[in-house]
Amino acid sequence: SKGNTGGNGVEMPCFSMSQPFVSLLLNGIKTVETRNNPMFSDLEPGTRILLHCGFKDWRDQDAPRRELQKAGFTDEEIKKYSALPKGFSKGGIVGVLTVGKTWKSTAYERDDEDLQRKVVASADDMGVYCTEISNPQWFKRSVKARGSPGIYSATVPKSSLSS
Incomplete structure (x- = not known):
């Protein structure tokens, strides 16, 4: 039953990201998400939010790889953690996670290697607004859906949310 959840749907906030950051x-x-706008600041810390995987990959695939190598991940681990699971495809909602507090970071904070490791980005590639991310959970299968900029409302089958 594509698209029609027949009353078994759950409406939740959702945001879209590109690979490899979705994975x-x-x-x-990646336990901190950064943006150049305070996109997540209206969400109560502890809010569960859906994650949509966009069709377009991140413009520089080498940048996250470099950051992960710096953090001590092997090439094999990088490949594994950066890929969508078998049977998953771009252009769908692939999981759910919890947003924590959002804060406006300083240039000094963005230079911190610990924060760079959590964001999987260099200071130059990082957004100013940082949001903690926890309790990530992959769906059993992706839910085909259109992405949107910012935070938007999306509906997924209830069954997607059960572990």
Whole structure:
């Protein structure tokens, strides 16, 4: 029953990201998301939010790889943690996670290697607004859906949310 959840749907906030960051978030490697706008600041810390995987990959695939190598991940681990699971495809909602507090970071904070490791980005590639991410959970299968900029409302089958 594509698209029609027949009353078994759950409406939740959702945001869209590109690969490899979708996988890095849902695999628990990336634990801070950064943006140049305070996109997440209206959400109560503890809010569960859906994660949509966009069709377009991040413009520089080498940048996250470099950051992960710096953090001590092997090439094999990087490949594993950066990939969508078997049977998953771009252009769908692939999981759910919890947003924590959002804060406006300083240039000094962005230079901190610990924060860079959590964001999986260099200071130059990082957004100013940082949001903690926890409790990532992959869906059993992706839910085909259109992405949107910012935070938007999306509906997924209830069954997607059960572990």
